[in-house]
Amino acid sequence: MEDNVVLTARGISMTFPGVKALDNVDLTLRKGEIHALMGENGAGKSTLIKCLTGINDFEAGEIHIEGIDGPVRNHSTRDAQNVGISTVYQEVNLCPNLSVAENLFIGREPLTVLHTVDRKSYNKRSQKIMDELGISVDVTQNLENYSLAIQQMVAIARAVDMECKVLILDEPTSSLDDEEVEKLFTLMRGLREKGVSILFVTHFLEQVYAVCDRITVLRNGKYVGEYPIADLPRMKLVAAMMGKDLDDLAEIKKEQKDYSKEPMEISAKGLSHAGTIKPFNLDIHKGEVVGIGGLLGSGRSELARCIYGADKAQTGSLEVAGEQVKINQPIDAMNKGMGMLPDDRKAEGIIADLSVRENIILALQAKRGMLRQLTRAQQEEIADRYIDLIQIKTASKETLVKQLSGGNQQKVILARWLATDPDFLILDEPTRGIDIGTKSEIQKLIVKLAGEGKSVLFISSEIEEMLRTCSRMVIMRDGQKVGELDHELSQENVMKAIAGGEA
């Protein structure tokens, strides 16, 4: 073993029912480095991490950790923490109904002399930790009162505070805005100085090049290689991840077209929902892709939810295809031809314990009503069609959707909505946490849907993605629609509009 190596994993293999998730994978982490673990959805990144942290019980291979004789095999996250491995997962795994401080110290609460939990001291320590990280929160508030981004930061703060040798960050940035990402990077660099090894999993290539020293690439559960960052420029990395050269994303962009002559699909006037979104007007024409730009928490999702009836509009009126409609709940919107892919896949998207088939047909079945059940043959035909069409990687259509990788789960939900053949589809962060190949597939799909005369409302944290697909963008700020951009869509213009005012 080299001197400065902290962790080595050799020949790790692991099988899930019907899928070889990891096949002879290696990983080496050195002291004080930020190491990117890259690969497409289903490449085995999350599985490998779970092997390191004791959640998955791998079948073959060995893990060695500096300072410990013999191979290490963790059976729980606590084991992993004891050998110095802390993790922050892709989806926040904290308790929303506990306070921030309680979440930071859960399982290791400081005790008073009487062995009761020392609330005062941990509230104080928590506030100090959060202040040092530059996260402004009241640590006595329940976690659920904060945005997903803040929750993610709390999860990281918790891991950081646990004196770890190896910090694993699994997609930590997917719900953070640029400023928050920069804060996190500052933090990561600080930890690197202190000698912590960070294993960083992300789908954002630019983030890899911003902070990482080394890259390990996986593909389809197999080890592709380990490279110093300088030896693997962006295109080569993409090629290594996909096993082929990347399609030219720029080609997706359709030619500019004037949609104002097209019939109106959605026309909202003065819709609002108290506390989340102020009254707004929005027109969307047939075949048009409209993007919503704005910082995280600016009311992007809330605007969409208000139209869809996920949060019932309290004021204003809505016309769908020229007809005045009243939408009290999602099913009303669905019956008017709408569909919505929500941004929080785990909480509002997948039905984890149902099969891929059931997840795909769910919305269509809901639309048909309880008494008109799709026959088993129809269900299977629909499931097969969409598994094939958008290439969902699953062992079978009867596999439980929770066994799929994040990106494939997202595709299942997309299939659920495509199966209802909607006229108006809301896609809230459809590409979050998804690999670059799938991203471009989804973007192409959006353009294709629009070409078929469907209207799409597209929300994404990546402006380039919307620039590529949208003909018009709505700009949100502080829960309010502040404007629209319909010509000269460029990164600079959109950023200016989002930043607002005196540009």
Place this chain on the structure above:
Amino acid sequence: MSSINSKSFWRRIKSWPLLLPVVALLLVMAVNIIHDAATGANPLSFFLVSLKDTTTNGTILYGRIIDIINRGSEVAILAIGMTLVVSASAGTDISVGSVMSLCASFMCMMLAGYGVSSTTTLAVPLVIGLLAAVVMGLVCGAFNGTLVAHLSIQPMVATLILYSAARAIGLLLCNDLIVYVRNPSFAFFGAFAGPIPTPIIITVICIVIVSLVLKKTALGMYIQSVGINAKASRIAGLNSKLLIFLAYTLCGLFAAIAGIVASSRITSADSNNIGLYLEMDAILSVALGGNSLGGGKFNLAGSIIGAYTIQAITTTLYALGVSSIQAPVFKAIIVILIVVIEAPPFKAFVNRMSAAKAAKGVKA
């Protein structure tokens, strides 16, 4: 070749959802066989069914297994409703035993007339009495459903209200009396239809209707979907609140049917005893059936087998000479065993063991 086949056979058995309830039932049967053999009786007497002439009911089916299926009827009927409630709301309806009793009291009060403590003639047509029970069950179920679905009260707390109040309301309706309705047309539901005990027929009808509904409509998937993730189900167009409400209302309906059977057996409305502790047996049936009490996926057949298994355990214990006072102790031991076998850590342990064994085999 044959070893490969037998391997996949075992794998299929192992992933069979009814494995646990069926094994539990087989175990109970085995205990009976061994006990009968040891005491010199016919080892298969547990399964023996014969025709017997009685003065009251004519020729009837007779045997221990018939007795178990007959006596298990109420719990089996309750288990249907409980399965839906557990699946949709990740909670249990602990009021079903009391609601059974309330429905029975209301029915007997209607049949006998208010304030009458014993009658052989019916004050209103039998159908009215039965309808009264069913309506009362639906009302109670709807009450529970409203509290859980629309007011988001925890199921245990919401159903605690009727758990404690329903029997008292029943007594109030019966003017604090045990109302006897000694009428043959009413007694029919707890007696015999030809040679077969009527409760068995009623249970079979309930099971068949519910199975058909689950097969022919999307209700089953709707309820499971809501139970797994209510928020996501709503976004996908399901009315989560309505479905949870529906599950509780149906549970109330089945409590009413169980109440009719229980009351008809004793041709009276004994508010303090009808359905006593049956809510626990119903919940246990669901758990024994391999259903997670955390909601979501359910298996109705499992719950039904679970219900009869519980009755078989009770009957077996009596046959073994365990007194009815001590029987719960033995039941508890059996329950612990079954729950441990079903627990995920235990399953993981067994899987590790068999994997280690397989690895050894490969090395050798």
